[in-house]
Amino acid sequence: MPRNPGPSAEVSAEFTDFVSRASASPDVLGLVLSGSRARRGMATARSDxxxxxxxADDRAGVPPAVAEGRxxxxxxxxxxxxxxxRAHALPGDTYAWDRYAFVHSQVLLDRLGGTITRLVGEKAVLDDPEAHQLVRSELDAYINSLYRSLKSHRDGRPDVAHLDAAESVPYLLTVVFALHQRVRPYNKYLPWELAHHPLGAPQWAADALLPRILRVVADGDPATQRALFATVEDAARQAGHASVIDSWxxxxxxxxxxxxxAPADRAAGESRG
Structure with missing residues (x-):
């Protein structure tokens, strides 16, 4: 039977009717609620x-109960x-960007004895090998964007330095969450995630991290970028990723x-930055 969709803004009659119709179809194996309606306090009157x-794999086409009012x-x-x-939103999938949709999502129907719930759970967290590899790749990308930004500041190009600073933020956030085996939230949910599911250490608290991130995006302030990097470097080294940093x-x-x-004519640095 479908589960209660949980706390959010008022549940619409259209949604309730859809869940009932879809649940009654034998071709529907599972229903998963995501988005603002699945996250306490995020839904508004305009949230869908x-x-x-x-x-089921052997079903030819979308069942009428699902096709109506999609x-x-x-x-x-x-x-x-x-x-x-099974593959949706995982690494290598076209929709890999959609992974955070399953963090805090709600399984409304699971006709496979827990299989749907298990698959949702696997999408919602990073396992050890995946988190390790993600930190290493995104840490290097973060350092590269940060280096470009600070080099441009050094060379009197504040506008392009600002662009590279803003570009570094997604890499930085991916690293921070991957260090905790967590999927990086969509920007919409970042303050909510930090407030309701904190990363633990005080430097990652919403009131500590968000002002720094917003300052970097606002103007690429070099001092703020360097302070953020110092925090990330310390955490990355403690987690065993010193070799990524030392390779620079x-x-x-x-x-x-x-x-x-860094010297302006350093060949290795210039080729990476």
Whole structure:
């Protein structure tokens, strides 16, 4: 039987009717509620209900109960076969960007004895190998964007330095969350995630991290960028990722508070930045 959709803004009659109709179809194996309606305190009167519908692989086409009213002001329905759902939002999938949709999502129907719930759970967190690899790749990308930004500041190009500073933020946030085996939230949910599901250490608290992030996006302030990097570097080294940072050699000094600038003609640094 479908579960209660949980606390949010008022549940629409259209959503309730859809869940009842979809649940009555034998071709529907699972229903997963995502979006603002699945996260306490995020829904507004204008929030729709984002529902993933998992359909049996041997079903030809979308069941009528699902096809009706797939998109409206109250509903946004994504039908997926079971095979598609297994890979959906995972690394290598076209919809890998959609992974955070399953963090804090609610399984409304699971006709497979817990399989749908298990698949949702696997999408909602990063396992050890995935988190380790993600930190290493995104940390290097973060350092690269940060280096470009601070090098441009050094060379009197504040406008492009600001652009690279803003570009570094998604990499930085991915690293911070991956260090905790967490999926980076969509920007809309970042303050909510930090407030309701904190990362633990005080430097990652919403009132500590968000002002720094917003300052970097606002103007690319070099001092703020360096202070953020110092925090990230310390956490990354403690987690065993020192080799990524050390691979930058002396160029990394440009990124540290009070550090000396890297030589402008350093071949290795210039090729990466």
């Amino acid at each position: 209900h984002d529902v993933y519908v998992i359909i 998109r409206s002001p109250a509903l946004d329905v994504m039908p997926l076969s079971l095979s598609e759902f 050699g002396t160029d990394i000094e440009l990124l540290r508070p009070g550090g000396r600038p």
